[in-house]
Amino acid sequence: MNAVIEEEKSAVESEVPLQEASADTWRRKYRLTDRANNPVDECVQDTFKRVARVLADVEAPEVREHWYERFVYAMKKGAFPAGRVLANAGAQAYKPATSTINCTVSGTVFDSMSSILDRVHEAGMTLKAGCGIGYEFSTLRPKGAFVGGAGATTSGPMSFMDIYDSMCKTVSSAGGRRGAQMGTFDVQHPDVLDFIRAKRENGRLRQFNLSLLINDAFVEAVKSDSDWPLVFPLTQAEIDHEGIDLNDESRVLWRDWTVTDGYVVHDETGFVACRIYRTIKARHLWDMVMNSTYDYADPGFILVDRVNEQNNNWFCEDIRATNPCGEQPLPPYGACLLGSINLVKFVKNPFTGNAFFDFTEFREVVRIFTRMLDNVVEINGLPLEKQRAEIMRKRRHGMGFLGLGSAMAMLGIKYGSDDSVILTDEVSKTMALEGYRAGLELAKEKGPAPIMEEEFEITPKMMRQRPELAKAGFEVGDMVKGKVLWARFSRYMQKLTTQDQQLIRDLSECGCRFTHHTSIAPTGTMALSVGNNVSNGIEPSFAHSYWRNIIRPGKKSKENVPVFSYELLAYRHMVNPEADVSPDAESGNVLPESFVTADSIAPLDHVKVQAAAQKWVDSSISKTANVPTDFPYEDFKDIYLFAYEQGLKGCTTFRFNPEAHQGVLVREDDLANTTYVFKLANGEMVEAKGNEMIEYDGETHTAANLYDALKEGYYGRH
Incomplete structure (x- = not known):
């Protein structure tokens, strides 16, 4: 017993002390308090125990204590259910209307005022429960199109997005948590140029992330410099009238379209008759996208054909939208819970020549965590019946990781190097295989996801999508169990077959507890708080010493909070207390070469790391390729094409641009090198560096945050 106590004591003493920014974030975001704001969770370990208890209570009474202990163990080893679980699990006595689910997608927004407003209502209820939500808006007819029922022309999709933006802003203000939305838009839609330019207007659509739905045909048109038609479906009334x-x-x-009801559909192909509104050069449209993302970090892109081709539920879903950060492509009313494992917890002998990643311990934690996340489905708290039905039927979850960049630094591996790609591949593959092995055992113990036992009719479209169905002896009209279509004919599961053939055979016979297992989320506040600022998700550290802009209730602009990377704190704690992040650090205090940062890595190397993980991730990945402000556009403009060639499902970039936006994370040198100009009421112009402090309206603000708050229109509204 004494040896165990000494080992635990040693482990506690070796922990890197929690920095104040991390402790503060935990208190604000995840610590449970009563209605008088008195703490229910006294410390982070109390949060872990609260979550472990409510998830263990899902189990049969005779094994609850066993799983409670295993769940606490896994969380101490870095298995963190996502923010909605940490904040809301076991909190029903204090906030009963909240959910443990992070990700949802709206029901289809049909082209009618009734549908548009119904989806606004549903979205408001979803956001109020604490869930993010995504929508596709290219289902709405283009600006200027005639609306027969109203006898007038429509204002177009972008004007209706403004309604959703205002609703989200209002709901998040009332609920104390910033709402998160994703708006997707088809690259074929006539209003696509307006969508690309939408965020150029100060303060517009700031409650949205935006992504284009890009299909294979468009990418090929870009490569060949071909024309690209912008189209929208025709009704029979339009055809007859004109x-x-x-x-x-x-x-x-004739095009494949999300919605067919009300439009003219080809009997054999199922394609919809679409009017050609105009034709432009595909390359010109692509350049507009790349210019916009270079300057405004929007839109990202989603390769929608690849998303659907690689979807495990290919036989029953048509995906057109994602959650707010893009790591969960979901069908209408789809919902998914998330969780991430802190990879730094498995680095042994850090900062030495004997450093290694403990895959044995990692496999054990993945198996326990898979059960934990599956149990979250039972306490989902989703506000809409269609959402609850969808998550119970498929039991999706998205397990990912955080701290990849920090772990690499501790292992002596430079992010973006060949070794980093190998490590990412191995970690992702291990998580996938162990997760599905656990899913098989859970199916045997508790039963598979209901969709696994449902029967689906083989259609001509399915035969076109999967020629191997015919080779296996199936014909149009045959009824086939979901678990067979899922395990034997989904492209992702076919990749896993190369690693473990028996596993896939067993899954096709027994089914699995869930249809999807992996997804790499951005993990921003979780990485900062309970992770002590390990690197977000799959990312390298943004910087090793920087500022984080946070919203403080009652403060009129955002507040700058100093933060340090986990690997810097760990290196100072374990190796050299005098280690310095400055480029002119004294000899002996210089950080190791593996201490790279997000914008010091070539964008293409960012993509290579993401591609290594995507091969084994069955949903998607939220990844941002950060580039310096002065990064040449010519070197930037083809990054999305490279991502396409590497097999990604989507990609996002970020370049600090003080004229366009003030990011959540900001480097000191960016602030010091940026001059902001304020126009006073008397017409006088005042200049200030971004990091200068300004007294204004009874408060002290950094020049950068004050400028951004006034420009974007959120000053004084927190």
């Missing part, structure tokens, strides 16, 4: 010839290829194209 005398449109459906065989006139100069006016009509």
